[in-house]
Amino acid sequence: MIPREVVVVAEHVAGELSDITLEMLTCAREVAFPLGWHVTCLILVDDPKPFQALPLASDRTLIVTDAPLGSFNPAAYTRVLLHLLKDLSPRLVLLGNTSVGMDLAGTLSLGLGAPVVSGCTRIRGEGERLSFTSKLCGGKLLARTDVGDGLAIALVMPGSYNRELGMVDRVPPVEIRASPVSLEALPVRFLELVEPKTEDVDITKVPILVGAGRGIQSRENLKAVEDLAEALGGAVCATRPVVDQRWLPRTRQVGRSGMTVKPRLYLALGVSGAPEHVEGMKGSDLIVAVNTDPDAPIFETAHYGTTVDVLELLPFLTERIRASRGR
Amino acid sequence: MKIAVILRQVPDVVQELVIAADGRSLAKDELTYITNEGDEHALEEALILKSRHAATVTAVSVGGDEARDALATAVAKGADEALLVSIPLERRGDNHGLAAYLAPAITSGGYDLVLTGVWAADQLDAGLAGLLAVQLSFPYVGGLTAVAVEPAGNRATVHKEFPGGRLGVMEVSLPAVLGIQSAEQPLRYASVSKISQAKRTMQVKEFRGSLPNVEGVHVSRLTKPEASAKADMLQGDASRVAETLVRILRERGLV
Amino acid sequence: MGKLPSGEKILSCIQCGMCSGSCPLGYAMDYTPRRMISALRAGRIEDLYRSDAIWLCVSCFNCTFRCPVGVQITDRLIAGLRVDLLSRGVGVPSELATAFERTARYGNPFGESPKKRDAWTKDAGVDIRVVRDGDSAEVLWWVGCFGSYNKRNQKDSVALARILTALDVDFGILGSDERCSGDLPCSSQGEEGLFYELHQKNMQEFAKRKFKTVLVGDPHAYNAFNKEYPRLGTPLPVRHHTQFLADRAPELRRQMRKEIRMKVTYHDACCLGRRNGEYEAPRIVLETIPGMKLLEMPRNRENALCCGGGGGANWLDSFIWQRTRVPLPMQRVQEAAKTGAEILAVSCPLEIPRFEDAVKSAGLEGRLKVLDVSHMVADGMGLLGGT
Incomplete structure (x- = not known):
């Protein structure tokens, strides 16, 4: 018999489920519901308390506890997961296309003999077959892939599914188990979690953000971006490459492994729209993108766009906004 | 300490990507390659480690002819050894196959650390680093922004990125495979003359084996993202666009 | 010192300090050109x-121009030191390294x-022919990176195409x-290897085509073709636009359609003026425009x-600004405004x-x-409609 279960491997930090977990639950439900399959949310943790009464959109919540599972540890996670997933024998395992999921995919794939599809933005069950859509090459390509009838592992791209639908109005049956395997003598040890430095502006709390991408060209041009942000009463944030150049501090980075922001206005300047950035800002109320490349993927996410040169636009825009505010 | 860095050649997205007639792959003639960005950061991190410890760095370059250029750049930047692993275009992006193929070459090198980018632009299956770690029976952690090796050389302390700007500090027993997100410093520059000197003088070892046949994932269709979800494009010159934009913002009470 | 090109010239330096005194950023340098030599x-x-x-030099050629014994400070001393620094792989500001990498990879910074x-x-409004391998044209126009890619400069490329x-x-x-x-950013920034590589590739492309004149809009390309390529044994018949x-000029005058009653001052691009000795041509061209009054700063x-x-x-810019706090372009536009001019005319796309x-x-x-x-x-010829 073909297995009829989808397992979502939950991600959590400091006692809270991460957004990607809820997004994966939405994805799992979308696949499982029409096929009459069953969704299990699997949470590995030291203390089950914060998680046992959550109204998750799963058919059951399975919490596995052990002290080394308190913080994410790839060695501990894979040891537990290999054991459990063999037992559960699902059809589909969902991981986040995140720093956590990516640590697990390889070991689970080889350990369970299952194919992995990464960067998934959409998963569909067609009859009993699964089909996956993934983003490749900085979002410039979409690949459709099919896998065989056995277990498949998918890495779900953050921001692809609505996280609101990952919670419902009832708490599913919750089962708490101790880890089925010993977690001693692990080759990886978690030492501590370091919270981001708070001296700088908290970009997650600013209602207007001006995002600078590679198209800004030089550190010098950031001045004009800052002027615009100031005129708008907002703050400057950036894509990873800009932060990697040390033009702005890490605390200003938006996207995967940076901040997830949902301001009222996100003005993307010279941002190409690579998925790792887009996942951190696509929830913004209004997105305006400026990029000379009309094919830049950012225009799929933006509500408004323009291909005029950003350096040319900046002074006009700043001036008009100042004039508008002065009125 | 011996460090191996794996550098992959991936499609350069600055050039337009053209989908081949089969509808499932990229047109070969139109493709240009670039070293995967994460792998460049892995090389930088390895060279930073080399500057702190007595380490040798082996650059392992995977791809076609252009992979040779990546080796020259790596040597110009400070890598000590160069190993070329040629694979056909059709097998790019198949990390299961690549991990199995690379494993014997890495094993025979006796490395303490294997670094590579946590992610590759053309990646469709699991990340290479994690798969390679399983093939080598090494531990693996990825998404790293800093690596420090204990003086005794049997452990590394790493910084792993989590969402929300948080960092996890972890300790990993060596040997290990590490997936680098970004190096601790901006990438160093190798001048063109140093690269051409490296091209002339470097000793490239070539790894030859037979690519294992792995039942992986199959692309049934490759497409460009649809234009349907496109932004409303504002027309006119910079001044016109600025005017329209301010009107939109004002209508929404944003200015 | 012997390793540095024209090292023997450096030996003839009389330590008069003319270079340091004429350098617009000399006061911010711990090592002025004179002290570098000593x-x-x-x-x-x-x-x-x-x-x-070494990274503060903006290649204005004041020092070279004024040196009484002809030491090639900009093109040889500073460039030579930069070549040395680059070959050691240290101290290259990262913004510049990025420009180099992009130029090496894509042929533009x-x-x-x-x-x-x-x-x-496509939007030029006139036909612009691409001269392919084996084709010929009287004038082969080298548009340059700024004229080709930079939106602010593309309009001027269109204007020239129409002229x-x-x-x-x-x-x-x-x-x-x-x-x-x-020439920019490679040769004078010390990326000699990149310069040689580009020179070789470009000469291969020139060799495939027949032409009488190479026309350029960027004075830096002019310098490369006028001075540096010949130094490498490949002279080119180059003219700045x-x-x-x-x-x-006479033909231009005949074709003028419109009076431009404006006061204009012309800024001499260092690379066209001090570096290559061309001061009059831009002024002659400006004088063809009816109604225009040319003022001098x-x-x-x-x-x-x-x-x-x-x-x-x-x-x-940011590297230099952090160390000097003097915005040269700001001083220059103030000088231009003081003449009473309404237009600052330039002949270099960077400006x-x-x-x-x-x-x-x-x-x-x-x-x-x-x-x-x-x-x-x-504009004077009435060619700017639709831009």
Whole structure:
């Protein structure tokens, strides 16, 4: 018999489920519901308390506890997961296309003999077959892939599914188990979690953000971006490459492994729209993108766009906004 | 300490990507390659480690002819050894196959650390680093922004990125495979003359084996993202666009 | 010192200090050109490598121009030191390294696709022929990276294309076969290897085509083809567009359709003026425009103040600003405004964005416009409709 279960491997930090977990639950439900399959949310943790009464959109919540599972540890996670997933024998395992999921995919794939599809933005069950859509090459390509009838592992791209639908109005049956395997003598040890430095502006709390991408060209041009942000009463944030150049501090980075922001206005300047950035800002109320490349993927996410040169636009825009505010 | 860095050649997205007639792959003639960005950061991190410890760095370059250029750049930047692993275009992006193929070459090198980018632009299956770690029976952690090796050389302390700007500090027993997100410093520059000197003088070892046949994932269709979800494009010159934009913002009470 | 090109010239330095005194950023350098030479003579080259002064040079050529014994300070001493630093792989500001990497990979410092190099021609409103392998054209127009990719400069490329068409010139461009000439940011910034590579590739492309003149809009490309390529044994018949148009001044005058009753001052680009001795051509061209009044800034011709963007400094603005706090372009636009001019005419594509920004920072918006000479000529000829 073909297995009829989808397992979502939950991600959590400091006692809270991460957004990607809820997004994966939405994805799992979308696949499982029409096929009459069953969704299990699997949470590995030291203390089950914060998680046992959550109204998750799963058919059951399975919490596995052990002290080394308190913080994410790839060695501990894979040891537990290999054991459990063999037992559960699902059809589909969902991981986040995140720093956590990516640590697990390889070991689970080889350990369970299952194919992995990464960067998934959409998963569909067609009859009993699964089909996956993934983003490749900085979002410039979409690949459709099919896998065989056995277990498949998918890495779900953050921001692809609505996280609101990952919670419902009832708490599913919750089962708490101790880890089925010993977690001693692990080759990886978690030492501590370091919270981001708070001296700088908290970009997650600013209602207007001006995002600078590679198209800004030089550190010098950031001045004009800052002027615009100031005129708008907002703050400057950036894509990873800009932060990697040390033009702005890490605390200003938006996207995967940076901040997830949902301001009222996100003005993307010279941002190409690579998925790792887009996942951190696509929830913004209004997105305006400026990029000379009309094919830049950012225009799929933006509500408004323009291909005029950003350096040319900046002074006009700043001036008009100042004039508008002065009125 | 011996460090191996794996550098992959991936499609350069600055050039337009053209989908081949089969509808499932990229047109070969139109493709240009670039070293995967994460792998460049892995090389930088390895060279930073080399500057702190007595380490040798082996650059392992995977791809076609252009992979040779990546080796020259790596040597110009400070890598000590160069190993070329040629694979056909059709097998790019198949990390299961690549991990199995690379494993014997890495094993025979006796490395303490294997670094590579946590992610590759053309990646469709699991990340290479994690798969390679399983093939080598090494531990693996990825998404790293800093690596420090204990003086005794049997452990590394790493910084792993989590969402929300948080960092996890972890300790990993060596040997290990590490997936680098970004190096601790901006990438160093190798001048063109140093690269051409490296091209002339470097000793490239070539790894030859037979690519294992792995039942992986199959692309049934490759497409460009649809234009349907496109932004409303504002027309006119910079001044016109600025005017329209301010009107939109004002209508929404944003200015 | 013997390793440095024209090291023997450096030995003839009389330590008069003319170089240091004439350097617009000399006061911010711990090692001025004179002190650099004295350190070299004392065998203290390591001290120079530790100094930021080497990256403060904006290639204005004041020192070289004024040196009484002819030491090639900009092109040989500073460039030589930069070559040395680059080969050691240390101290290259990261903005510049990025520009180098992009130029090596894509043939332009912006990291744009080489295939899109002639994309601007689509909206030019006139036919612009791409001269292919084996083809010929009387005038082979080298559009340059800024003219091809930078939106602020593309309009001037369009203007020049229309002028050439109106003058019935048999011209064509290299399209996607054109790459950076290598003068900016490569040769004077010390990336000699990259310069040689670009030189070789570009000469291969030239060799495939027949032409009588190479026309350039960027004085840096002019310098590369006029001085550096010949030094490597490959002379080219190059004209800057102001020279090309000055040669045709009578024809321009005949074709003028419109009076431009404006006061104009011309900024001498360092690379065209002090570096290559061309001061008159742009002025001759401007004089063809009816109604226009040409005013001179006190510092003109060989005394002109630099825009601060030469020799790759265009990529080092923040690096230089942090160490000098003097915005050269801002000083220059203030000088221009003081003459009473309404237009600051320029002949180098870098100056358009640099001076336009400075005009805004100096609060001169609405009072001073920055325009390329070619743009003004096209305006006078009534060719700017639809741009």
